[in-house]
Amino acid sequence: MELIFKSFSTGYTKSKVVKNVSFKLNVREWIGIIGSNGSGKSTLLKGTLKFIPTLSGDITLDGKSIKDHSRNSLSKKIAYLPQQLNNNLNISVEELVALGRSPYKKFWDLDLNNKDFNIVKKAIEIVEIEKLRNKFLNQLSGGQIQRAYLAMSIAQNPNILLLDEPTTFLDIKYQIKFLESLKQLIKNNGISIITVLHDINLAARFCDRIAILKNGKLIDINTPKKVLTEFNFKKAFDIDSHILNTPVGLQLFPVSKK
Amino acid sequence: MISIFSLSKGSVYISIEDIWLAIFRRGEEINQTIIWDLRLPRLISSLLVGSALGMSGALLQGMLKNGLASPYLLGISAGSGLVIVAFITFGLAQIFIPIAAWLGAIFTTLIVFTLSKSGNKISIERLILGGVAISSLFGAIQATLLLQAEDGRIQSALTWLIGSLNSRGWNEIRITWIPILFSIMLSLLLARQLNLLSLGDELSMSLGNSLFRSRCLIGAIATLLAASAVAIGGLIGFIGLIVPHFSRLLIGSDYKFILPLSALIGGLTLSTADLIARSGPIEMPVGIVTSLIGAPIFIIILYKRSTKKIGMY
Numbered sequence: 181m182e183l184i185f186k187s188f189s190t191g192y193t194k195s196k197v198v199k200n201v202s203f204k205l206n207v208r209e210w211i212g213i214i215g216s217n218g219s220g221k222s223t224l225l226k227g228t229l230k231f232i233p234t235l236s237g238d239i240t241l242d243g244k245s246i247k248d249h250s251r252n253s254l255s256k257k258i259a260y261l262p263q264q265l266n267n268n269l270n271i272s273v274e275e276l277v278a279l280g281r282s283p284y285k286k287f288w289d290l291d292l293n294n295k296d297f298n299i300v301k302k303a304i305e306i307v308e309i310e311k312l313r314n315k316f317l318n319q320l321s322g323g324q325i326q327r328a329y330l331a332m333s334i335a336q337n338p339n340i341l342l343l344d345e346p347t348t349f350l351d352i353k354y355q356i357k358f359l360e361s362l363k364q365l366i367k368n369n370g371i372s373i374i375t376v377l378h379d380i381n382l383a384a385r386f387c388d389r390i391a392i393l394k395n396g397k398l399i400d401i402n403t404p405k406k407v408l409t410e411f412n413f414k415k416a417f418d419i420d421s422h423i424l425n426t427p428v429g430l431q432l433f434p435v436s437k438k
Numbered sequence: 439m440i441s442i443f444s445l446s447k448g449s450v451y452i453s454i455e456d457i458w459l460a461i462f463r464r465g466e467e468i469n470q471t472i473i474w475d476l477r478l479p480r481l482i483s484s485l486l487v488g489s490a491l492g493m494s495g496a497l498l499q500g501m502l503k504n505g506l507a508s509p510y511l512l513g514i515s516a517g518s519g520l521v522i523v524a525f526i527t528f529g530l531a532q533i534f535i536p537i538a539a540w541l542g543a544i545f546t547t548l549i550v551f552t553l554s555k556s557g558n559k560i561s562i563e564r565l566i567l568g569g570v571a572i573s574s575l576f577g578a579i580q581a582t583l584l585l586q587a588e589d590g591r592i593q594s595a596l597t598w599l600i601g602s603l604n605s606r607g608w609n610e611i612r613i614t615w616i617p618i619l620f621s622i623m624l625s626l627l628l629a630r631q632l633n634l635l636s637l638g639d640e641l642s643m644s645l646g647n648s649l650f651r652s653r654c655l656i657g658a659i660a661t662l663l664a665a666s667a668v669a670i671g672g673l674i675g676f677i678g679l680i681v682p683h684f685s686r687l688l689i690g691s692d693y694k695f696i697l698p699l700s701a702l703i704g705g706l707t708l709s710t711a712d713l714i715a716r717s718g719p720i721e722m723p724v725g726i727v728t729s730l731i732g733a734p735i736f737i738i739i740l741y742k743r744s745t746k747k748i749g750m751y
Binding site: 226229231251252254255256258259260261262264265266269270271272275279280282283285287288290316336 | 626627629630633634636637638640641643644645646647648686690691692694
C-alpha cells in the first residue's frame with residue numbers, strides 16, 4: 181500500500197509546522213526522517229495520522245485522501261507508536277498486544293475470537309517475547325516494553341508502521357535488535373515503515389531512504405549514500421562533519437563548529 | 439454473609455432462621471415488617487449505591503487518567519447538593535428530593551462538559567477545572583442558602599450532604615434500580631475503551647478510538663451512576679474514590695477486571711459501612727463512616743503505592 185505526500189502541510193491551529201512536503205513511501209520501503217529539533221519530524225507523523233489537520237496539500241493512502249478515511253479505516257492500515265509509551269501499566273503483555281485488535285472489534289465485542297488470538301500469538305512470537313506473555317508491563321525493562329508495544333502494532337495488522345524515535349530509550353544492543361526486527365517485519369510481512377530517528381548513523385544503516393527536514397521543509401530525500409553529505413549536514417544541522425565509509429555503510433561524525 | 443448479618447442486626451435482633459421465614463413472608467408478623475419494610479430495602483439501597491459509586495469512580499479515574507477523580511468531581515456533588523439544600527430551605531415537597539437531586543447532578547455535569555468542549559474535542563484539563571469551578575460557585579450559593587435556613591432544616595439538609603441510608607425504602611429503589619443496573623451493564627462494555635485511553639491519547643486514536651465519543655460515553659454513564667446513587671443516599675463520600683484504587687491493588691489496571699470488581703467491592707463496602715453506621719448506640723449517617731474509615735485506608739494505599747510500583751490509573 182502506497183502512501184503519497186503531495187505538497188503536504190500540517191501544523192497546529194493556523195501556523196504550518198510542516199511545509200509543502202512531497203514524497204512517496206513505496207511498498208516494503210523503510211524511510212528514516214532526520215532533522216534538528218523542531219524541524220517537524222514528529223509533526224509530519226501526527227499529520228499523517230490526522231491528529232492535527234492538513235493545512236494544505238494532501239496525503240493519499242491506497243489512492244484515497246486521508247481526509248476520506250475514517251479514524252477506524254486509517255487504524256486498520258497505519259499503526260503508530262509515539263515516542264513516550266506508558267510503561268506504568270499493570271496489564272499483562274498479552275492484554276496489551278490484544279489491544280492491537282481494537283480496530284477490528286465492535287463496541288459490544290468484549291472478547292477476542294480465535295482468529296484474533298492467533299494474530300496476537302504470532303505478533304508476540306515475531307518480537308520474541310513469548311516468555312513475557314503473562315508478565316505485567318511495569319515489570320519489564322525499557323527494551324521489553326518497546327517490543328511489547330511493537331507486538332501490539334503488529335497485531336493491528338497494518339500496511340504501514342509509523343514510529344517516532346523508537347530507539348531513544350534503548351541501549352545499543354536493544355537499538356540494533358529492535359531495528360533488525362523491523363527489517364524482518366518488512367521482509368516477512370511486506371509492510372512499509374517510516375521512522376523518525378535522532379541517530380543518523382542508525383538511520384543510514386537500516387533505512388532504504390533518508391529524508392532530511394529543516395524548518396518543516398524537505399531538503400533532501402534519497403538513499404543513505406546520496407543523502408549523507410557534509411553539505412547536507414551543514415545545511416540541516418548547522419554543523420561541520422566528516423563522512424566515513426565503514427563496513428556498515430556511510431557513517432557521520434560531527435565536528436564542533438569553528 | 440455481610441448481607442445476612444446486616445439483615446439480622448439492628449435495634450431488634452432477628453435470627454437467621456427468622457430472616458428466611460420473614461423473606462418468604464412467614465413467621466412472626468413483626469419480623470416480616472422489619473425485614474421487608476426496613477432492613478431489606480436498606481440493604482438493597484446500600485448495595486445499589488455502593489456498586490454505582492464504585493463503578494462510577496472507576497470509570498472517571500480511567501477516563502480522566504487521574505487517581506484523584508471521584509464520581510463527584512464533575513459537578514455532581516455541587517449540582518445535587520445545591521438542589522437538595524434549595525428544596526429543604528424553601529420547604530418544598532421532600533418527596534421530590536431524590537428526583538430533583540438526580541436532575542441537578544445531571545444538569546450540572548452537562549454544564550461542565552459543555553464548558554470543556556472546544557470544537558469536537560473534550561479537554562481533560564478543562565473538564566477537571568470546570569468541575570472545580572462550578573463546584574465552588576454552587577458551593578457558595580449552597581452555603582448562603584444554608585445560612586438563611588431555619589434551624590431545624592439545616593439538620594435534614596446536612597443528612598443529605600453527608601450521605602445517609604436511614605429510612606430509605608422501596609420508593610427510592612424503585613426510581614433508581616433501572617438506571618443503575620442499566621449503566622452497570624453498559625459500563626462493562628466500556629472496558630476496552632478505558633484500556634485504550636490508558637495508553638495515551640495519540641496511541642488510543644491510532645488504534646481507531648474516537649476520544650470525543652468515548653469521553654462523552656464514559657462521562658455520561660459515570661454521571662448516570664453517581665446521580666442515581668446520590669438520589670438514594672445523598673453525597674456519600676470516599677467510596678467512589680477509594681474502591682477503584684483498591685480494585686487496582688488487587689488485580690492490576692485492566693479495566694475488564696477493574697470495572698466489575700469496583701462495583702462488587704463498592705456494594706460490599708457500603709453495606710458494611712452502613713451496618714457499622716447503625717450498630718452504634720446512636721445511628722450515624724453512613725457518609726461519616728465511609729469517610730472516617732475510608733480516609734485512613736486511602737492514606738495506606740497511597741503510601742503503599744509509593745513503595746511498591748502500582749499504576750495510578
